[in-house]
Amino acid sequence: MMAATSSPLPRSRLARLGDGMARHAGAIQVMQWGMVVVYLALVSIPAFLPVPDDSRHIWDDLVLFAQFAFWGVWWPFVMVSMLVMGRAWCGVFCPEGTMTEWASRHGLGRAIPAWLRWRGWPFVAFVCTTVYGQMITVYEYPKAALLILGASTVMALAVGWIYGRGHRVWCRYLCPASGVFSLLSRLAPLHFQVDAQAWRAAPRQHAVQCAPLVDVRSQTGGGGCQMCGRCSGHRDAVTLAPRLPGIEVTHLPQREVSPWDIVLLLFGMMGVATGAFQWSGSPLFVALKQGVATVLIEHGIIAPMTTSLPWWILTNSDETGEVFSLLDGACLLAYMGGSALAFGLVGLGGLALAARLGGDVKALWRLGYGLIPQAAVGLVVGLSSMTLTQLGTEGIIFAWVPEARAALLALGMVWSGVLLWSLLPPRRRPLAWLAAMAGVLFHATAWALFFF
Numbered sequence: 001m002m003a004a005t006s007s008p009l010p011r012s013r014l015a016r017l018g019d020g021m022a023r024h025a026g027a028i029q030v031m032q033w034g035m036v037v038v039y040l041a042l043v044s045i046p047a048f049l050p051v052p053d054d055s056r057h058i059w060d061d062l063v064l065f066a067q068f069a070f071w072g073v074w075w076p077f078v079m080v081s082m083l084v085m086g087r088a089w090c091g092v093f094c095p096e097g098t099m100t101e102w103a104s105r106h107g108l109g110r111a112i113p114a115w116l117r118w119r120g121w122p123f124v125a126f127v128c129t130t131v132y133g134q135m136i137t138v139y140e141y142p143k144a145a146l147l148i149l150g151a152s153t154v155m156a157l158a159v160g161w162i163y164g165r166g167h168r169v170w171c172r173y174l175c176p177a178s179g180v181f182s183l184l185s186r187l188a189p190l191h192f193q194v195d196a197q198a199w200r201a202a203p204r205q206h207a208v209q210c211a212p213l214v215d216v217r218s219q220t221g222g223g224g225c226q227m228c229g230r231c232s233g234h235r236d237a238v239t240l241a242p243r244l245p246g247i248e249v250t251h252l253p254q255r256e257v258s259p260w261d262i263v264l265l266l267f268g269m270m271g272v273a274t275g276a277f278q279w280s281g282s283p284l285f286v287a288l289k290q291g292v293a294t295v296l297i298e299h300g301i302i303a304p305m306t307t308s309l310p311w312w313i314l315t316n317s318d319e320t321g322e323v324f325s326l327l328d329g330a331c332l333l334a335y336m337g338g339s340a341l342a343f344g345l346v347g348l349g350g351l352a353l354a355a356r357l358g359g360d361v362k363a364l365w366r367l368g369y370g371l372i373p374q375a376a377v378g379l380v381v382g383l384s385s386m387t388l389t390q391l392g393t394e395g396i397i398f399a400w401v402p403e404a405r406a407a408l409l410a411l412g413m414v415w416s417g418v419l420l421w422s423l424l425p426p427r428r429r430p431l432a433w434l435a436a437m438a439g440v441l442f443h444a445t446a447w448a449l450f451f452f
């Protein structure tokens with residue numbers, strides 16, 4: 001925190017950038033509505049176009065272009081942006097955020113009920129969306145993308161319409177990506193810093209309207225802040241400022257520590273998501289499917305291999321002929337469930353042991369935040385695989401990809417290792433650190449085996 005001053009110091013370039021965001025909120029809104037138009041067009045129009053054949057390209061076919069824009073550019077770069085700029089995507093660019101806030105400004109303005117504030121929603125929403133997306137192959141079929149993204153947008157509008165007054169209740173409590181974004185942004189080297197002394201010393205002003213319902217005065221980091229910049233310069237106490245990447249994790253106030261964050265991190269981001277990224281190229285998945293099929297055939301049970309379901313339950317495309325059988329669907333669920341349990345339990349077990357060795361079992365949840373870099377790397381390498389596959393079909397291949405992947409995996413391990421070391425108490429630290437690293441090493445090994 002900065003020291004209180006009687007006359008404010010000249011503001012740095014970064015601070016002036018934040019102030020500029022507050023001054024030009026109108027221009028930001030225009031851009032946000034531009035994003036809404038582009039998003040709605042890309043999510044809806046391709047669903048009514050024919051599936052392209054092999055002669056079409058990203059640059060001459062809207063279906064392929066939208067696929068590349070959503071899954072090749074949007075998702076991976078949004079994840080990376082969280083690590084670089086905090087949740088600026090949410091506060092400045094996200095079309096759903098813009099729409100839900102608009103709906104909330106014109107809607108019923110009801111109080112937010114207790115059930116909606118439950119901290120487990122981001123985990124539940126993330127897992128459901130990820131699993132359902134794989135079941136209907138959201139990355140390939142525009143109708144599936146319209147169903148998932150469209151349903152999310154409709155829910156964002158409905159929640160905005162019912163709850164809050166100009167707030168982003170959806171983003172704060174329910175958005176399937178909000179928990180992930182909140183965790184990743186805690187590593188960012190930028191944040192809106194609040195000087196508590198300057199705040200107290202400043203004359204009273206109108207309260208700043210923070211759309212995602214952050215208590216600006218007491219906010220200490222990036223988790224909930226969407227970096228919209230509207231509070232920049234408020235009471236001469238709020239400043240866009242640099243910080244050491246990851247320092248928020250090592251200085252997390254107790255009120256911010258949530259077991260649900262760690263459940264999302266271990267079972268969701270490291271577990272379900274890794275299963276979702278890897279199943280289609282996994283020899284384990286093939287072995288599982290063949291093993292179950294063999295047993296079924298031996299018992300004369302053929303239906304699970306010949307039965308399909310409507311496309312909105314399980315992939316079933318007339319145009320490409322791609323159909324998932326009940327067996328495919330069941331193996332998919334088993335693989336992602338197994339992945340969630342394996343990564344989740346190894347990670348949690350390691351953290352619990354580390355906390356015990358350190359002499360404070362309650363430190364388990366706080367320690368969990370040290371695994372954010374490794375989970376982040378998993379998401380980045382997984383999502384960028386899709387980008388590279390899409391570019392590969394266009395003949396664009398990068399020779400340096402294996403080295404880049406290895407470097408990223410190493411970075412995730414080292415960064416998590418450093419954070420875990422700082423989070424552990426001195427008591428039996430080396431031993432506790434080894435235990436805490438179990439989840440990191442297991443996750444990195446799974447990716448290394450998958451790629452190399």
Ligand code: SF4
Binds near residue numbers: 210224225229
């Ligand atoms: S605390 Fe709220 S108002 Fe301030 S930058 Fe973050 S999201 Fe915007």
